[in-house]
Amino acid sequence: MRIGEVAERAGVSTRALRYYEEQGLLASERTPSGQRTYPESAVEKVQLIQQLFAAGLSSRTIVQLMPCIEVGVGSSEAFELLAAERDRITAAMADLAAARDALDRVIDMAVHPTAEHCPALREPAWAPYDAAAAGADAADPRPALV
Missing domain, CATH: 1.10.1660.10 (Multidrug-efflux Transporter Regulator; Chain: A; Domain 2)
Structure with missing residues (x-):
């Protein structure tokens, strides 16, 4: 054939x-x-x-x-080989399930952002610029050069 x-x-x-x-x-x-x-x-x-x-x-x-x-x-070696392959596939499935679960958490954080996970939602790391407090001319918000 x-x-x-x-x-x-x-x-x-x-x-x-x-x-x-x-x-x-x-x-x-x-x-x-x-x-x-x-x-x-x-x-x-x-x-x-x-x-x-x-x-x-x-x-x-x-x-x-x-x-x-x-x-x-079938030989005992063949059955052992098949069992080892099944164990390999089971471990790969567990790894994929863990990756899926981690991705689900990332998706949840993206859909429902919180200050804990999103720096943009936190209080600013510095206070807004206050020209009067800095002793500069209020009309010019840039700091004075020395």
């Missing part, structure tokens, strides 16, 4: 199939003219690869899982 047919039947681009080959996830044979050909089983394998990517796994992790996938038997 040629690359275009595999791509169409699996619901991916031909570029994705080439990427899978580069990463060692999929193998093809070449015709004498250099065209890629795949076995019928490539469609199902590509669909599985897509599911693994959708589950948040990297191509490097999927390559590590391929021996188990190809023989249809």
Whole structure:
């Protein structure tokens, strides 16, 4: 089966199939003219690869899982790898939730500014200029140069 047919039947681009080959996830044979050909089983394998990517796994992790996938038997190492990936995703979700919560606080401060969070709402750091108190001419509010 040629690359275009595999791509169409699996619901991916031909570029994705080439990427899978580069990463060692999929193998093809070449015709004498250099065209890629795949076995019928490539469609199902590509669909599985897509599911693994959708589950948040990297191509490097999927390559590590391929021996188990190809023989249809999971190893303890494969299950440990999957558990570690789940833990990584859970930690990333917690980090994203913390970032979202911090952004919610920033949005709340922007919508409801208070003097505590907004320097422009505080008392001025200095008193308004008073020319009479400074001993200068009231008509000229600039300080006298010495």
